[in-house]
Each structure stands twice: as C-alpha cells, then as structure tokens.
Amino acid sequence: MKALVTGGGGFLGRYIVEQLLARGDEVRVLGRRKYDDLVEAGVECIQGDVSDKSVVMQACEGQEVVFHTAAIAGIWGRWEDYHRINTLGTSNVIDACKANQVSKLVYTSSPSVTFDGSDQNGIDESVPYPTRWLSHYPRSKAIAEQEVLGVNQAGDLATCALRPHLIWGPRDTHLIPRLLERAKQGKLRIIGSGENLVDMIYVENAASAHIQASDALSPDSPVAGKAYFISQGKPVNCWDWINDILELAKIPKLRRKVPAKLAYLAGGTLEGVYRIAQIFDREPRMTRFLAAQLSTNHYFDISNAQNDFGYQTAISTEEGMDRLGQWIQSRQ
Numbered sequence: 001m002k003a004l005v006t007g008g009g010g011f012l013g014r015y016i017v018e019q020l021l022a023r024g025d026e027v028r029v030l031g032r033r034k035y036d037d038l039v040e041a042g043v044e045c046i047q048g049d050v051s052d053k054s055v056v057m058q059a060c061e062g063q064e065v066v067f068h069t070a071a072i073a074g075i076w077g078r079w080e081d082y083h084r085i086n087t088l089g090t091s092n093v094i095d096a097c098k099a100n101q102v103s104k105l106v107y108t109s110s111p112s113v114t115f116d117g118s119d120q121n122g123i124d125e126s127v128p129y130p131t132r133w134l135s136h137y138p139r140s141k142a143i144a145e146q147e148v149l150g151v152n153q154a155g156d157l158a159t160c161a162l163r164p165h166l167i168w169g170p171r172d173t174h175l176i177p178r179l180l181e182r183a184k185q186g187k188l189r190i191i192g193s194g195e196n197l198v199d200m201i202y203v204e205n206a207a208s209a210h211i212q213a214s215d216a217l218s219p220d221s222p223v224a225g226k227a228y229f230i231s232q233g234k235p236v237n238c239w240d241w242i243n244d245i246l247e248l249a250k251i252p253k254l255r256r257k258v259p260a261k262l263a264y265l266a267g268g269t270l271e272g273v274y275r276i277a278q279i280f281d282r283e284p285r286m287t288r289f290l291a292a293q294l295s296t297n298h299y300f301d302i303s304n305a306q307n308d309f310g311y312q313t314a315i316s317t318e319e320g321m322d323r324l325g326q327w328i329q330s331r332q
Contacts, residue, residue: 001026001065014171028043029046031045050085063102066105082139086137087140108161116131121297135287152225161226165298165300191295192259194257198238198298200236205315248321248329250332
C-alpha cells in the first residue's frame with residue numbers, strides 16, 4: 001500500500017517506516033528535516049511541518065493510509081506550541097486525508113490523555129478524559145484524539161488511535177538519553193515509595209501495533225473510531241526497571257528517595273517560577289505532572305487491541321533490554 005508517516009524521521013516513526021518497507025509498501029515521510037538515509041532506502045521525503053496546511057495537503061496526495069506520529073512531547077512549554085503542532089497539526093492531517101480520499105488514518109496518541117494524577121490500575125479505554133490537566137502535552141493530544149475518532153463517523157475516512165506508553169529501545173532520542181544524563185549528573189531520585197507499577201512498550205512492538213491496526217482498519221471493522229492502549233502486556237516496577245537501564249549503562253543504581261507530595265509541591269513551585277520568569281525553552285527539573293507520573297501506578301488493559309486487531313508483543317521485554325543494552329554500550 002501507499003503509506004505516509006508524519007514524523008517518519010523520529011524514534012517511533014522510523015521503525016514504522018522500516019517495517020512498512022520490509023514488507024514491500026511504498027512509503028512517504030513528512031518531517032521537519034532531510035533524511036538522506038531514508039531517501040537511500042527508497043522513501044520519498046517531504047520536508048515540512050504539520051502546522052503548514054499546504055505541505056500536509058501535498059504529503060497526503062495519493063496515499064492510502066496515514067500514520068500520524070508527528071508531535072511535540074514534553075512536560076513544559078507554551079500551550080500555543082503544543083496546540084499548534086499536536087492539535088491544529090492533527091486537524092490539518094484530517095483535512096488533508098479527507099481532501100485526498102485517504103481511506104485510513106492511524107493516530108499515535110498517549111495514555112496520558114486519561115491521566116488525572118492518580119493511580120491507573122489496569123484501566124481500559126472506557127475511562128473518560130480528565131477534567132483537569134497537569135501538562136499541556138496530554139491536553140493537546142486528548143483534543144486531537146477526540147477529533148480523530150470523531151471524524152470516523154463521517155464514513156469517508158476510517159480512523160483509530162493507539163496509546164503506547166513509555167516507548168523505549170535502541171535509537172531513542174528522548175526517554176533513555178535524558179534518563180541516563182540525569183543519572184550521570186546525580187539529578188535523579190526515586191519519587192515516592194519506589195513501588196509503583198507502570199506499563200511500557202518496546203519500540204518495535206509499538207511500530208508493529210500501528211501496522212496491525214491499519215491492516216484491520218476499515219469503516220465496518222471494530223477498530224474504526226476507537227482508541228487502544230498498547231504495552232508489553234505486563235507492568236513492571238517503575239524504579240526497578242529504571243535501575244535496570246542504569247545498570248546497562250554501568251551507572252550506579254538509585255537509592256535516595258523523595259516523598260511524592262514533596263516532589264509534587266516542588267514541581268508546582270518551579271512551574272510558577274518558570275512561568276513568572278517566562279522560561280519556556282527548557283524544562284524545570286520537576287513539575288507536578290512529572291512527580292505524579294513517577295510516583296503513581298499506570299498500567300492498562302490491552303485486551304481490546306489483542307481482540308480487535310491481533311496485537312501481540314513479538315519482542316519480549318527481556319530481548320528488548322538485551323538489544324537496548326547493546327545499543328547503549330555501542331554509544332559509550
């Protein structure tokens with residue numbers, strides 16, 4: 001099939017591109033930079049931003065399916081930036097899909113669209129969106145997700161949304177490098193009791209889930225108009241897992257703890273200071289959202305993804321950690 005991957009030069013996007021190429025699909029990428037290695041692999045690359053409606057319209061021309069992974073992630077920044085890329089950018093993708101008769105749209109969402117700061121113990125997709133937000137990122141993604149799922153009702157475009165949690169693996173440019181850097185600088189502490197359980201997902205499993213969902217997606221399929229949690233299928237102790245990652249990089253394990261309430265209070269204080277000082281180009285060391293994420297349970301029921309489009313974890317957590325370790329060591 002002819003597939004467009006927005007954000008195809010990013011962490012998750014590249015794995016989706018590679019898996020599509022491996023099975024013989026014709027792939028186009030929309031990204032903010034030039035990717036010579038993708039061009040050499042046979043990918044058509046269009047340089048641009050999803051907030052530019054004309055570029056998005058051009059990118060969607062002649063495509064059968066769009067994988068919309070492009071987004072701004074983070075725990076701090078201006079609402080205008082998150083809204084422009086994550087929300088309005090998604091509106092541009094939807095409009096371009098409809099104008100170009102694209103039949104399928106698979107949107108990369110986030111479990112944080114349901115996070116209100118409290119524990120999430122094995123919840124499924126029936127959990128509603130929260131009424132308050134601790135960060136601009138999940139709010140902007142939640143608005144976009146609702147628009148993606150809502151447009152499915154029109155019948156011309158079949159849509160679905162996937163909510164992968166804590167994507168990790170080789171070539172990560174966000175989670176793992178920042179984690180290791182903070183640990184090396186001595187700026188990382190266990191937040192809360194250190195007993196909270198979290199779901200996460202190896203990047204190749206996340207990529208294959210997108211393709212499986214696309215293959216099953218049609219106007220009359222159970223996938224159409226629905227959101228899905230996806231993960232490794234079994235939660236891990238958050239801080240044991242982080243320590244395992246640190247061990248792969250030969251960094252001492254974390255032992256010092258900060259009470260969750262104190263971290264939350266510190267996060268709120270730092271947010272206030274940064275807001276007054278108009279500092280938006282770098283993140284505070286702690287925010288309320290980050291304190292809550294690092295100290296609460298958040299793991300999910302993925303049975304709907306398993307039942308509706310056959311999602312399964314092809315790569316185990318153990319194998320993924322081995323691959324991650326090899327990648328970390330190759331960079332040292």
